[in-house]
Amino acid sequence: MNNNTLIYERLYTNLERLKLTKISQILDNYLERANKEKTSIIEALDYLIETERINKDETSLIMRTNVAGFPYRKTLEQFDFTFQPSIDIKVINELKTVRFIHNKENVILLGPPGVGKTHLAIGLAIEVLRNKFSTYYINCHQLITQLNKAQYENNLTTKLKTLSKYKLLVIDEIGYLPFDKQGANLFFQLISKRYEKNSIILTSNKSFSDWGEIFGDNVIASAILDRLLHHCTVINIKGESYRLKDRKRTFAKIAGDRK
Ligand SMILES: Nc1ncnc2c1ncn2[C@@H]1O[C@H](COP(=O)(O)OP(=O)(O)O)[C@@H](O)[C@H]1O
Numbered sequence: 249m250n251n252n253t254l255i256y257e258r259l260y261t262n263l264e265r266l267k268l269t270k271i272s273q274i275l276d277n278y279l280e281r282a283n284k285e286k287t288s289i290i291e292a293l294d295y296l297i298e299t300e301r302i303n304k305d306e307t308s309l310i311m312r313t314n315v316a317g318f319p320y321r322k323t324l325e326q327f328d329f330t331f332q333p334s335i336d337i338k339v340i341n342e343l344k345t346v347r348f349i350h351n352k353e354n355v356i357l358l359g360p361p362g363v364g365k366t367h368l369a370i371g372l373a374i375e376v377l378r379n380k381f382s383t384y385y386i387n388c389h390q391l392i393t394q395l396n397k398a399q400y401e402n403n404l405t406t407k408l409k410t411l412s413k414y415k416l417l418v419i420d421e422i423g424y425l426p427f428d429k430q431g432a433n434l435f436f437q438l439i440s441k442r443y444e445k446n447s448i449i450l451t452s453n454k455s456f457s458d459w460g461e462i463f464g465d466n467v468i469a470s471a472i473l474d475r476l477l478h479h480c481t482v483i484n485i486k487g488e489s490y491r492l493k494d495r496k497r498t499f500a501k502i503a504g505d506r507k
């Protein structure tokens with residue numbers, strides 16, 4: 249074996265060991281091209297390492313998005329803000345910087361069904377993921393079921409710890425179903441554990457004055473709200489359901505045709 253072959257083999261072994269898989273894939277072709285084009289060594293190194301970095305970032309984003317467990321994936325770019333003029337775009341742009349994550353602040357999205365609360369929560373969470381922070385999405389009802397189960401199995405401390413470690417926790421759909429006493433208590437424990445440590449995005453179809461009813465207890469509801477609202481951006485969406493938009497147009501057309 250000549251010296252070049254040995255170097256070549258060692259290079260590939262090292263690329264594999266260092267998990268530089270993208271460089272490993274493109275190296276042969278790239279070297280040939282770089283040789284023809286007389287690319288400088290510094291340019292060649294920069295190209296290879298930059299390509300590897302981009303690939304690693306993309307893979308990591310895909311993995312963290314899978315962990316997040318969104319019910320659907322929709323970005324802020326896909327949100328039509330002209331349809332929902334009650335939303336202040338400046339507030340959304342500020343949240344998009346993810347400073348609220350650095351500052352361990354919360355976001356609460358309120359409004360009737362179909363106005364885009366879940367879409368915005370997911371869109372913001374995707375921005376958080378793009379900024380390399382861990383994120384987890386959970387529907388409120390599932391959350392309470394999981395916490396109840398953990399308590400029943402004597403596993404509550406571990407479960408609360410796991411749910412507290414994410415930089416962002418999205419809790420969707422508070423208020424669709426009422427809490428029982430134990431559910432309200434477990435929810436309070438989670439909010440207390442995350443308070444001033446990590447951010448929460450929460451959505452609800454009920455205004456804060458109805459939270460006593462949701463939690464079945466005014467004292468616990470105000471203790472929860474106190475912690476959530478201490479450092480929080482509240483977005484109150486007052487508008488029409490996007491889900492009904494097309495249906496309304498169809499109804500209007502049918503009504504028009506009948507005239
Ligand atoms: N302003 C909007 N622009 C684009 N799509 C929207 C908008 N508002 C809602 N949607 C879409 O309508 C559907 C319902 O919105 P969603 O966020 O789930 O509503 P909810 O407020 O009930 O959580 C989703 O498919 C969402 O992507």
Ligand SMILES: [Mg+2]
Nearest residue numbers: 365366420421
């Ligand atoms: Mg929703």
